[in-house]
Amino acid sequence: MNNESWINYKEEVRERLRRFTLRILELSEKLPKSSRGKVINYQLTKSGSSMYINYRSALRSRSKADFFSKLSIAVEEADETEGWIELTISSGMIKDDFIKELHKESLELLKILSSMRKRNSM
Numbered sequence: 001m002n003n004e005s006w007i008n009y010k011e012e013v014r015e016r017l018r019r020f021t022l023r024i025l026e027l028s029e030k031l032p033k034s035s036r037g038k039v040i041n042y043q044l045t046k047s048g049s050s051m052y053i054n055y056r057s058a059l060r061s062r063s064k065a066d067f068f069s070k071l072s073i074a075v076e077e078a079d080e081t082e083g084w085i086e087l088t089i090s091s092g093m094i095k096d097d098f099i100k101e102l103h104k105e106s107l108e109l110l111k112i113l114s115s116m117r118k119r120n121s122m
Contacts, residue, residue, distance in 0.1 A: 010059060013112055017052040020109060023102055024048030024081070032093055040093070044084040051077035055113070068120050075113045082106040 031041040051074050058070035085103045088094055
């Protein structure tokens with residue numbers, strides 16, 4: 001992948017993460033206001049938005065090492081987000097297709113970010 005293609009790819013990932021974060025915020029409105037719903041809502045919203053914000057920060061990094069470091073945080077947040085979505089599904093709090101699609105997207109984004117990190121560790 002040439003430099004221009006790599007830049008375009010990173011921008012496409014940023015947009016995909018932005019859309020995902022907006023969907024996480026949409027999910028947060030659907031979660032019940034019970035104690036367990038509030039805990040999951042807080043954690044899911046926090047990690048789901050953080051993966052996007054940390055990725056944006058990585059794109060503005062000053063060095064390859066800085067990019068790797070910030071991207072690693074985005075990967076950790078993506079993994080946490082996937083875990084909270086999985087837990088939400090397992091709990092039965094939400095049983096619609098929206099959360100299943102969101103879970104699928106979270107797994108894909110986690111793979112993309114992990115792959116980017118691996119590419120940049122070499």
